[in-house]
Amino acid sequence: MFDATRPTHAPADHPKVKMGRVGILLANLGTPDDYTYWPMRRYLNEFLSDKRVIDYPAWKWQPILQAIILTKRPFTSGAAYKSIWDHEKGESPLMLITKDQTAKIRSAMKARFGDRVMVDFCMRYGNPSTKSKVREMVAEGCDRILFFPLYPQYAGATTATANDQFFRALMEETWQPASRTVPAYFDRPEYIDALAASIERAYAGVDTRPDILVCSYHGMPERYLQQGDPYHCQCVKTTRLLKERLGWDDSQIVSTFQSRFGPEEWLKPYTVDHVAELARQGKKNIAVVAPAFSADCIETLEEINEEIRESFEEAGGETFTYIPCLNDDDAHISALAQVIEDNLKGWLD
Incomplete structure (x- = not known):
């Protein structure tokens, strides 16, 4: 593990800090915390209020969203989520699969780079939030972060809004890590x-x-x-x-x-x-x-x-x-790991 140390040539009273690691932050769309009304409403409100997703003027869209859509859609969307929910584990399939993907990629990156990397995931909407995961990575000494939206094809409503949220999280950091975003990999x-x-x-x-x-x-x-x-x-x-x-x-x-x-x-x-x-x-x-x-x-x-x-x-x-989607299939994980390694060049070789 990377322990906090005093920066080189710093005075004796300088606080110790963690540094020198590279964060690999995977990102997906998101999922409600539960399929009941209020968790569904919170999730849909965040999603459908995103200007990248619905670009109508707020004065026109928000009254429709708040007064009409969010009074009804949490029930219908909640029923749809309930039909696919893993009731034993208490999570949606997207959450469970993303956790499995992250665990396998973490294992692959650790075998390749050891403790120099930290691998985690976030969601654009819902939890775990992008902001919380960037904060954790900075606290763990990641002075460089590779942000990887898990969308093979680029779209403003998916890749771009995920990147937007990542950049917003960086804005709140006193000491910002250097950052890179992974481009679309549809033709890899x-x-x-x-x-x-x-x-x-x-x-x-x-x-x-x-x-x-x-x-x-x-x-x-x-x-x-x-x-x-x-x-x-x-x-x-x-x-x-x-x-x-x-x-x-x-x-x-x-x-x-x-x-x-x-x-x-x-x-x-x-x-x-x-x-x-x-x-x-x-x-x-x-x-x-x-x-x-x-x-x-x-x-x-x-x-x-x-x-x-x-x-x-x-x-x-x-x-x-x-x-089914590629999910945590070994060939998929290998492909994603290769994309990550290519985008780490110059940081970790």
């Missing part, structure tokens, strides 16, 4: 290989080979694309690289977008509508994977595996195979 060969391997395993384990693989990405308003957000382009490229790695043609794979919110047009095709259309076209056996999510969560376990599955089956679909 290690990530594509891990994703392809998970699909090959899933296809090998089903009795009927799917007619098509639906790559369902989280959606965003089309307007954000026009404003310069690269998310759509990076999603489409992920699908293309995956197709090439699998050796497939265009008829075997498609990109779609899920999780619409509000009245405006979002990126298309919409997953929930497209799977129904595939069923009506005679593609009765499909598989769905969610390459934009590093860990299974409400959008995959409830929305894809329940709502989107139901849309497909009601339209005449027969076999619906949901392929």
